[in-house]
Amino acid sequence: MSTPAIELKNVTKRFGSVIANDNVNLTLEQGEILSILGENGSGKTTLMNMLSGIYYPDEGQIFVGGREVSIQSPKDSFELGIGMIHQHFKLIDVLSAAENIILGLQGEEILKMQEVYAKINELTAKYGFDLDPKEKIYNMSVSQKQTVEIVKVLYRGADMLILDEPTAVLTPQEIQKLFTVLRNMRQAGKSIIIITHKLNEVMELSDRVAVLRKGRYIGCVETAKTSISELTEMMVGEKISLDIHRSQPQDAHKRIEMRGITVRNKEGVRMLNKASFVANSGEILGIAGVAGSGQKELLEAIAGLQETETGGEILYYAPTGETLKLTEMTAENIRNLGIHLSFVPEDRLGMGLVGSMDLTDNMMIRSYRETGHFFAHRKAPRELAEQIVEKLDVVTPGVDTPISHLSGGNVQKMLVGREIAAQPIVLMVAYPVRGLDINSSYTIYNLLNEQKEKGVAVICVGEDIDVLLALCDRIMVMSGGNITGVVDAKSTTKEEIGLMMTGATKEKADHES
Amino acid sequence: MTLIFTFIQQAIGQGIAILFGATGEIMTEKSGNLNLGIPGIMYMGGIAGLMGAFFYENHAKEPVAAIGFVVALLSTLIVSMFGGLIYSFLTISLRSNQNVVGLALTTFGVGFGNFFGGSISKMAGGVGQISVKTTAGAFRASIPGLSQIPVIGPLLFSYGILTYVALILALATTFILFRTRRGLHLRAVGESPATADAAGIDVTKYKYAATVGGAAIAGLGGLYFVMEYLGGTWSNNGFGDRGWLAVALVILALWNPAHAIWGSLVFGALYILYIYLPGLTRATQELVKMLPYVVTIIVLIITSKRNKPENQPPASLGTVYFREER
Numbered sequence: 001m002s003t004p005a006i007e008l009k010n011v012t013k014r015f016g017s018v019i020a021n022d023n024v025n026l027t028l029e030q031g032e033i034l035s036i037l038g039e040n041g042s043g044k045t046t047l048m049n050m051l052s053g054i055y056y057p058d059e060g061q062i063f064v065g066g067r068e069v070s071i072q073s074p075k076d077s078f079e080l081g082i083g084m085i086h087q088h089f090k091l092i093d094v095l096s097a098a099e100n101i102i103l104g105l106q107g108e109e110i111l112k113m114q115e116v117y118a119k120i121n122e123l124t125a126k127y128g129f130d131l132d133p134k135e136k137i138y139n140m141s142v143s144q145k146q147t148v149e150i151v152k153v154l155y156r157g158a159d160m161l162i163l164d165e166p167t168a169v170l171t172p173q174e175i176q177k178l179f180t181v182l183r184n185m186r187q188a189g190k191s192i193i194i195i196t197h198k199l200n201e202v203m204e205l206s207d208r209v210a211v212l213r214k215g216r217y218i219g220c221v222e223t224a225k226t227s228i229s230e231l232t233e234m235m236v237g238e239k240i241s242l243d244i245h246r247s248q249p250q251d252a253h254k255r256i257e258m259r260g261i262t263v264r265n266k267e268g269v270r271m272l273n274k275a276s277f278v279a280n281s282g283e284i285l286g287i288a289g290v291a292g293s294g295q296k297e298l299l300e301a302i303a304g305l306q307e308t309e310t311g312g313e314i315l316y317y318a319p320t321g322e323t324l325k326l327t328e329m330t331a332e333n334i335r336n337l338g339i340h341l342s343f344v345p346e347d348r349l350g351m352g353l354v355g356s357m358d359l360t361d362n363m364m365i366r367s368y369r370e371t372g373h374f375f376a377h378r379k380a381p382r383e384l385a386e387q388i389v390e391k392l393d394v395v396t397p398g399v400d401t402p403i404s405h406l407s408g409g410n411v412q413k414m415l416v417g418r419e420i421a422a423q424p425i426v427l428m429v430a431y432p433v434r435g436l437d438i439n440s441s442y443t444i445y446n447l448l449n450e451q452k453e454k455g456v457a458v459i460c461v462g463e464d465i466d467v468l469l470a471l472c473d474r475i476m477v478m479s480g481g482n483i484t485g486v487v488d489a490k491s492t493t494k495e496e497i498g499l500m501m502t503g504a505t506k507e508k509a510d511h512e513s
Numbered sequence: 514m515t516l517i518f519t520f521i522q523q524a525i526g527q528g529i530a531i532l533f534g535a536t537g538e539i540m541t542e543k544s545g546n547l548n549l550g551i552p553g554i555m556y557m558g559g560i561a562g563l564m565g566a567f568f569y570e571n572h573a574k575e576p577v578a579a580i581g582f583v584v585a586l587l588s589t590l591i592v593s594m595f596g597g598l599i600y601s602f603l604t605i606s607l608r609s610n611q612n613v614v615g616l617a618l619t620t621f622g623v624g625f626g627n628f629f630g631g632s633i634s635k636m637a638g639g640v641g642q643i644s645v646k647t648t649a650g651a652f653r654a655s656i657p658g659l660s661q662i663p664v665i666g667p668l669l670f671s672y673g674i675l676t677y678v679a680l681i682l683a684l685a686t687t688f689i690l691f692r693t694r695r696g697l698h699l700r701a702v703g704e705s706p707a708t709a710d711a712a713g714i715d716v717t718k719y720k721y722a723a724t725v726g727g728a729a730i731a732g733l734g735g736l737y738f739v740m741e742y743l744g745g746t747w748s749n750n751g752f753g754d755r756g757w758l759a760v761a762l763v764i765l766a767l768w769n770p771a772h773a774i775w776g777s778l779v780f781g782a783l784y785i786l787y788i789y790l791p792g793l794t795r796a797t798q799e800l801v802k803m804l805p806y807v808v809t810i811i812v813l814i815i816t817s818k819r820n821k822p823e824n825q826p827p828a829s830l831g832t833v834y835f836r837e838e839r
Contacts, residue, residue, distance in 0.1 A: 074711060074713075075713055090705075090707075090708045090711050090712075091708065092700075092701050092704045092705050092708055092709075093704070093822055093828070094700075094704060094822045094823055094825075094828075095697075095700070095701070095704070099697055102694075102697070103697065103698070103701050103708075103709070103712045103714070104698070104701075104709070104712030104713040104714050105694075106694075107694060108694070109693050109694055109695065110692060110693055110694075111692055111693060111694055111697065136822070136823075138822045
C-alpha cells in the first residue's frame with residue numbers, strides 16, 4: 001500500500017472545557033474519496049479546520065504524505081497541497097470568477113486575464129466543471145459559486161481536497177453534477193474528504209466512511225461492506241437517558257395548524273416544502289433535523305417573519321374559540337396574539353437582544369409600546385429584569401449591566417425569560433440550550449415544562465436528539481425542507497429519528513429499523 | 514462663442530481641484546475607508562504648499578521657479594500624507610469610527626489652513642498680501658507652442674501642469690485599480706477584508722497605502738487651488754466647499770476615477786453656472802449653486818434603483834476590520 005495522503009494520529013482539540021475532538025485517528029489514502037459522517041456538533045468541521053490551518057491541535061500528530069507536519073495557518077495548509085472548500089463561500093460578489101480564483105496569488109503586476117481564463121478553462125474541461133471564468137459572482141447560483149471555490153483550490157495546485165457539507169445547499173441535479181466532478185478528480189489521482197451527514201450520499205460516492213460522534217472517532221468502514229442502518233447506529237450511538245421531568249399533556253387542543261407552506265430563500269432555493277403540521281396546547285412539540293433543514297423558516301413563517309408562497313395557510317385556533325389566518329397578519333399582530341418566538345442564533349446575541357444595552361433596556365425592546373405615550377416607562381421592565389434575574393439565577397452584577405458582559409448561559413436565560421414573562425399562548429424556541437452547561441440547560445427545560453403545564457403550546461427546535469426524546473411529547477422530523485414525519489417521543493427510537501433526519505420517511509424508517 | 518470658451522475654461526479650472534480630491538477619495542474608499550477628512554486634507558495640502566513656497570521665496574535672494582515648484586510640491590505631499598496617516602492610524606490601527614475621525618479631520622484641516630493662512634498673511638503684511646509669484650508662475654506656465662494654436666490652444670493647452678497631472682493621475686488610478694494585481698487586491702480589501710485576509714492579502718498594509726496615497730493625491734487639489742487657481746495667495750475659507758464636492762463626485766463617478774474626469778467638468782460647470790446665467794437674483798443664484806448636489810442625489814437615486822453591484826460603494830466601506838471577528 002502506498003503512503004497515505006493524510007494521516008491524523010491521536011488528535012485532540014479543546015475549546016475551553018469543551019472537547020471538540022477527542023483522540024481522533026484518521027487516514028486518507030491517495031486517490032480515494034473518504035466521507036466523514038457525524039451529527040451536528042460531532043466535531044467534523046473542527047477536525048478538518050485543523051487540516052486547513054484555522055485551528056491548531058492541542059495534542060496529536062498530523063502526517064501529510066508520510067511526513068509529520070505542523071499546520072499553523074491556511075497558507076501552510078495550502079503549501080502542503082491541501083485545499084478546503086468551506087460551507088460558507090469566501091468569494092467577493094462584484095469580482096468575476098477568474099478574479100476571485102487568482103485573488104491573493106503573487107505574479108506579474110499587470111494582470112493578463114486571457115492567460116488566467118485559458119488556465120481555468122483547461123481545468124474545467126479536464127474535470128467536467130461548468131464555469132464561465134468571466135461571470136461575476138453575484139450572477140451565480142450557489143452551485144456555481146461552489147464550483148468557483150473548487151476551481152480556486154485546484155488552480156492553486158491542491159491535490160488533497162476537503163469539502164465541508166458540499167451538498168447542503170445544492171439541488172439533486174447539482175449534487176449529481178458535483179459527484180461526477182469529484183469522481184473525475186479521484187480518477188486523476190486527487191484525494192478527497194467530504195464532510196456530510198447525508199447517508200445516501202455517503203453510500204453513493206465514497207470509498208470509505210469515517211464516523212465521528214460527540215468529538216470521538218467511532219470507526220472507519222468500507223462503504224461497500226456496510227449498510228445505512230449500521231452507519232446510523234455508529235452515528236447516533238446508544239440512547240442516553242436524561243432525567244427530565246415530563247408530565248402528561250393535559251387537555252390538549254389544536255392551537256396552530258400549518259397547511260402546505262412553502263418558503264424560498266432569496267436565491268430561490270426551497271427552504272420549506274409544503275409543510276403541514278399541528279401543534280397542540282399543553283404539549284411540547286419537538287423539531288429534530290440537521291441544522292438548515294427548514295426549522296428556522298418554519299418558525300419564522302408562523303411568527304410572520306417569512307414570506308410564504310401562496311397556496312398554503314397557517315391557522316391559529318385561539319383559546320376563545322376564534323380561528324385566525326396567521327398568513328394574512330403582520331408579525332406585530334401575531335405577536336400581540338401571544339405567539340412568541342425566541343430564536344437563539346449561533347452567536348446568541350443578534351436576534352432579539354442588543355449586546356451593548358443593559359438588562360432593563362433589553363426587556364423594554366419588547367414592551368416599550370405598551371404605555372402608549374411618548375415617554376417610555378422604565379420601572380416595569382426593570383422589575384421584570386430583576387424578577388428574571390432572581391427566578392432564573394442569572395449571574396450578573398445588576399440589571400444595569402450591558403447584556404454582552406453576561407456569559408452565554410445567562411444571556412439565554414434572559415432571552416427565554418423575557419418571552420415567558422409575556423405569558424405567551426404559543427411559545428416557539430429554537431436551540432434554547434445552545435452552548436449551555438448542564439445546570440443551565442435543566443433550568444431552561446424546567447421553564448418549558450412549566451409553560452406546557454400552564455397550557456401553552458410549546459414548539460422547541462433542538463439539536464440533541466436525546467434531549468428532544470426526554471423533553472418533548474411529540475417529535476417532528478425535518479430533512480431538506482420536508483417534514484419527514486411526526487413521532488411519539490415516548491415510543492420512538494433514536495435510530496428512527498436518525499433515519500428520518502437523513503430524508504427517509506417514517507414508513508421507510510420503520511421498515512429499516 | 515468666446516463666452517462659451519471662457520465658460521469651459523472656467524469650468525475646467527473649477528473642476529481640477531475637485532478631480533484631485535475625488536481621485537484620492539476613490540482610491541481611499543476602494544480600501545473600505547470612508548475618509549471624510551478629505552476636505553480638510555485638501556486645505557492642509559494647499560496651505561502647506563503655499564507656506565513652503567512663501568518661506569522659500571522670502572529667504573532666497575533670487576528665487577528660482579523650479580526650486581519653488583519642488584518645495585511647494587513636497588510640502589503639500591508631506592503634510593497631506595501626514596493627514597492621511599493620522600486618519601489611517603486612528604481608524605485602521607486603533608479602530609476608531611471612520612465617520613467621526615473623518616469629520617474631525619476636516620474640521621481640524623480647515624482650521625489648520627485658516628490659522629497658518631492668517632499667520633503668513635500677517636507676516637506678509639496683511640490680508641491678501643501673500644504673493645509667491647515666481648513659484649505660482651511655474652505652476653501656471655502653459656505649454657509653449659501648443660497653447661498658441663487657435664481655438665484648440667486656449668481650450669486644451671492653456672493650463673498649468675497640475676491640470677494635466679490631475680488627468681493623468683485619474684487615468685493611472687483607474688488602470689491600477691482595474692488592471693493590476695495590486696488593484697485587484699485593493700478592491701478585494703474594500704469589498705470584504707475577511708475574504709482578502711483569508712486569501713493571504715495584507716489588509717492593514719493595503720488600507721494604509723491606499724489611504725495615505727489617496728490623501729497625497731487629494732492634497733494636490735489644494736495645491737492646485739492656491740497656485741494655479743488663485744495664483745499663489747490665500748484667502749481664509751477661500752477653498753469653500755470644493756472638498757465636499759469632491760466627496761460627492763466620488764458617488765457621481767461611481768467609484769471610477771476615469772468617470773470622475775467628465776464628472777469634475779460637470780461639477781465645475783454647475784459650480785460657476787450662476788455667473789453665466791443672465792437675470793439671476795441673489796436668491797436664485799443660491800438655487801443654481803445647489804445644482805452639483807442635486808445632480809449627485811439624482812445619480813444616487815438612479816444607481817440605487819438600477820442596483821448594479823459594480824456601481825455600489827465598496828461593500829465594507831465605513832466599517833473597521835477586526836480579524837478576530839470572523
